[in-house]
Amino acid sequence: MNAFPDTDEAARRRTFREFVEPEIEVMLRVANGLVSNSADAEDLVQESLVRAYKGLHRFDGRHPRAWLLTIMRNTNVNLHRRQRPIMIEDDELLRASRPAFGSSRLPSAEDSFLDEELDAELHEAVTALDPKFRGVLVLVDVHDLSYAEAAAVLDIPVGTVMSRLSRARDRVRRRLGPTYLNRGRTS
Amino acid sequence: MSGTLRQMLTCHWSARRIQRYLDSDPAAPLAPGEVARLEGHLATCEKCTEVLAEHRTLRGAFALWSRRSPVDPDSVDRVRHFLDNLTETEGPRP
Helix, strand or coil: CCCCCCCCHHHHHHHHHHHHHHHHHHHHHHHHHHCCCHHHHHHHHHHHHHHHHHCHHHCCCCCHHHHHHHHHHHHHHHCCCCCCCCCCCCCHHHHHHCCCCCCCCCCCHHHHHHHHHHHHHHHHHHHCCCHHHHHHHHHHHHCCCCHHHHHHHHCCCHHHHHHHHHHHHHHHHHHHCHHHHHHCCCC | CCHHHHHHHHHHHHHCCHHHHHHCCCCCCCCHHHHHHHHHHHCCCHHHHHHHHHHHHHHHHHHHHHHHCCCCHHHHHHHHHHHHHHHHCCCCCC
8 A cells, every 4th residue: 555645746756855854763773783884874774765765655544763774774684784793793883873972961869870881781681691682782772763664674483573672681680680680770 | 491491491491582572673563462461571580580681781882882972963953955956846746
């Protein structure tokens, strides 16, 4: 089903923009995990937008984020870019996510625990995961994608996302241990 | 069935649903009856409540990672500008 039947060209452009604009940040975030630097990530997003626009007549209007991420995954493959398991294969995301020296943010007590005590242990636990588990965990828990969106990015069934995610989280949780995880609780 | 065995089975049943309960993902929602049963179990089972709390701590930690690594706003602006050009000028008709 086409989400834009018999609408004029200006309306198609407006509707496309309304679908895409809210997804720019998440597209860039995921693209940064697919390619090796931020310039390539921007190129990948822009090329994906062109392809999405050309393929708009095939879009049914549902789940625009999953639609766009699927196009981006396929675009990345088609551009013959170096394929990497999603995110943190080279610890890039993990390093980038850790607090910068001199950060001026004033954290809550719980955030302080998460920042200062849990962070290094968590980093190690996530790094120790098999990449296929790590990829799902990063997409869902760090980038806040839904199961279906992560499935679209990784080209795997939703059920596989769920089972990998569950195993990844349980492995991280067990590695850190209850004593460690419960130390930062405020309630 | 002994109370202990029943408790073990309920813990096992609950452990398989705690993550879906926290995620509330539209692709795999728990049925209302499952939510009620799980919450009822969590109200009485210290061990499963601890597991739930540990998952919540992890979620908080991962959320911090995300907040600490925002996308470069200049990148967002450039892509938005690209989208402007794509949708405001004569481009390939979809």
